Amino acid sequence: MAELNITESQDKRVLMKGNEAVGEAAIKAGCHCYFAYPITPQTETPEYLSKRMEEENRVFIQAESEVAAINMVFGASAAGVRVMTSSSSPGISLKQEGISYIAGAELPCVIINVVRGGPGLGNIEASQADYFQSTRGGGHGDYRCIVLAPNCLQECYDMTMNAFDLADFYRMPVIIQSDGIIGQLVEPFQMHPYKPMFEKLPKKDWALTGCAGRKPNVVRTLFLNPPNGLELHNRKLEQxxxxxxxxxxxxETYNCDNADIIVIAYGATSRIAKSAIKKHNNNGTKIGLFRPKTLWPWPDAELTDIAKKNKSAKFLVIEMSTGQMLEDVLLTLMDVVPKKDILFYGMGGGWNPTPDSVYKKIQEVLKT
Amino acid sequence: MPITEINMLIAGFGGQGVILAGNVLAYACIDAGKNVCAMASYGAEVRGGTAKALISISDYEIDSPIIERPNLAMIMNAPSYIKYIDTLEPGSPVIVNSSLIDMGKIENKKLDIIGIDATNFAIRMGNIRVANVIMLGAMIKKTNILEPQSVVNGMKRAFYKGKKGLYYINESAFTIGYDLV
Amino acid sequence: MNIVKTQPKSITTDSTKYCPGCGHGIILRLIGEAIDELGIRERMLLTAPVGCAVVLYDYIFCDVIECAHGRAPAVGTALKRVHPDKFVLIYQGDGDLAAIGTAEIIHAANRGENMSVIFVNNATYGMTGGQMAPTTLVGQKTTTCPSGRTIKGMGKPIRVCEMLSTLEETKYLERTSINSVRNINKTKAAIRKVFQNQLNGIGFSMVEILSMCPVGWKVSPVEAVQFIEEQMLNYFPLGVYKNVE
Incomplete structure (x- = not known):
C-alpha cells in the first residue's frame, strides 16, 4: 500500500478539544506529574495525558479519588516539580481540602476546572456556578487562588502554560476555569512552543529533595502558637x-467607547454574548463587551475606568449561574454606577444562554 | 453555497461516525484556511443514544460556539431526523441517510432535502462505518462549501494517527458520495 | 561508666510533647535508630500525619511534609514517583490510616508503591482526647462510645494487616507491639525490615505497631501496657502477615 503522505498545509493551526489543549500545554510547559480521576466533561484530559505523559517519561497516576489526586499534587509540588490536576465541579469540591493545604503551604500547582452544573451532581452541561468556589478560596481558611478564564482553544493552551509560570512565580495554586463548552469545543489554534512569562523564576529551595548538605526542609500548614504563628503567616499571604x-x-474590552450598554461576561458566555452584540451593532446600536480573563484578581480598576468613561451606560452581567460574578461587578461599580443600571441575565440550570436569548435581553435593556 | 457563515448539524446514533465526520470537516476547514468551531454531544447523551455535532464554519472570527438554528445538516438516522429537523433554518440543504430514513414519509418542511443511500453503499464497500463519509461527499458536492481536495486533505490528517488503511477506504467513500449527487 | 545507648543522631530532641506512658516516643526512638543504622537521614522524605505525631518535624532531623488527615499515602506516592532514589517514610495512626485515609492506604498498597509505612495502632484518637477509632476493641469505652463499643451499630475493629494482605502487591506486612522489651526489640527488627525493603526496591512494606495511649484510655501507664497484653493481643495477633522477598 502506498505511503500516506500528508501534504503540509500552509495553515499551521492544530485541531484539538479544549480538554486536550490544556493537556498538551501542560506537556509543553514541563509539567512533570499529572494526577486525575475521570469525570464528565473533563475526562479527555486524563485520557490525553495518560498517553502523552508516558511518551515523555513523566508521571501520570489515575488516582483512586479526587481527594487522593489533589494530595498527590501536594506531594509532587512539595517535591519540587511542576504538577497539574484536572476535574469538573463535583470533583473540584472534593479537592478543596487539598487546595487549602497547598495554598497554606505556599506550593505551586495548576488545577483545571471544567465547570458543570450543580449543586450536587447537577448535570454535565456547561455552567459558571463555581465562580465563588474558585475566586473565594473554596476550601477552609483565608486564601486565594489565581483564576484564569479562557474563552477559546488558543487561550486554553496559552493560559495553561502561563498558569505554570504564575504558580511558580507566586507559589500558589492557579486555576484554569474552563467549562463544559470550552472543554468540549474543537477549534484550531496555534500550538507555539512554550515561552516563559518571567525572565527568572524563584528557586525552589524549599522543596523536599533529601537534606544532604543543608538543613531539613519542612512543608507545613500548622502554626499552633498565636499570635506569632498563624497570624504572621496569614498576613504574609495577605501581602x-x-x-x-x-x-x-x-x-479584554470590545467596543467599550461611548457604549449604551456594556455587557460583562467571561468564558464561553462572553463569546455567546459577542455574537448577540455584533448583531445589535449591525443595527446601529452601541453595545460593548467587558471580559475578565482573570477572575481572581478581578480586573476592578479596568472596569471602573470604563464606567467612568461611559457615564450613561447600563451594565448587563451575563453568567451561567444565578449571579456570582455579579457581586464583584456590584462591588466594583458601587461608587460609580447607580445600582439600578447594573442588570443581570443568568441561566441557573447548567445550561447556556444563546445568541438569540442574549440579543433579546439586550433589546429589553435598551427599551428601559 | 453563497453564505458567509455555515452552521451545520450532523446527527445520528452513536457509532455512525457523527463526531468523526465533524472532525474531518474541521480539518478540511484548516486546510482551506477557514475558521471552524465544533461542538459534539458528550456524556450520557451519546451512550447508545443520539449523537450530534454542531460545526460553525466562517471566513470571519467565530464568536458563539452555540448554534441555535443550523443552516445545513447531515442526518443519519430516523430518530435524529425527528429530533432535529424542526430546528433547521428554512431553505437549508439537508442530506439524509435514505438507507435508514424512509424518504416516502418525509413531508415538505420547506427544506432542500436530498436522500443518499449511504449505509447501503457503505455495506457494499465492505465497511458499514464509512456511511458518514459517503454523506460528507454528497454534502460537499451539493453545497460546494469547501473544495473536495480540502476534505481529502482533512481526512488524511484525521486518519493519520490511526490505521492508514482506514484513510483509503474513506477516500473512496468520499468519492462515491461526491458522485452520487 | 559505660555508655550503652545514646540518643539517635537523627532525633533532634530529648523531650517530646507526647504524654507520659505514650508509645509514640518509643517508636520514635526505634525509627531514629533504624535511620542512623541504615544511614538514610539525608535521603529521607517523611510524611507527618494528623494526630499526635503531627509534630514529627520537630523530632526527626530530615525533610518533612505535614499531610492532611489520612492522605499521607497519596502524598508519599507522589514524593516517591518524583524522587525514586529517595527514601519515603509514611507514619500514620489508626484514625489517620484506618478511618479517614482508608482509601489512600489501600490504593497505595494496591499500586505497590515502594514506600515504608509505620502504622501506630493505639485503638483510639489520642490527639482529640480518646474517641472511638476504627481499631477500638469491642467493649472498650471511649468518649464517643461511653458504654463501650458494640458490634451492632459500630462494627468490629478493623484488622489492617489482615486486610492489606489480600492485596497482591503488598510485600511485607507485620504486626508488632511495644508492650515489653522483647516486643520492642521485635518492633525494631520489623522497622528495619520495612526500611530495608524500600532500599532494596522490594515494594510496599508496613509494620503495624500496637501502642499504648494511657491518657486516651484513661488508665495508668502500667495499666495501659496490661491492656495491650490482656485485650489487644487477643484481637490483633502479632506476626508476619506477608513476606515476599
Missing amino acids: KYNKIKSELRWC
Missing part, C-alpha cells in the same frame, strides 16, 4: 495576594 491584585488583572 502576597495584595501584590498579585496590583500586578495581575487581565481583561
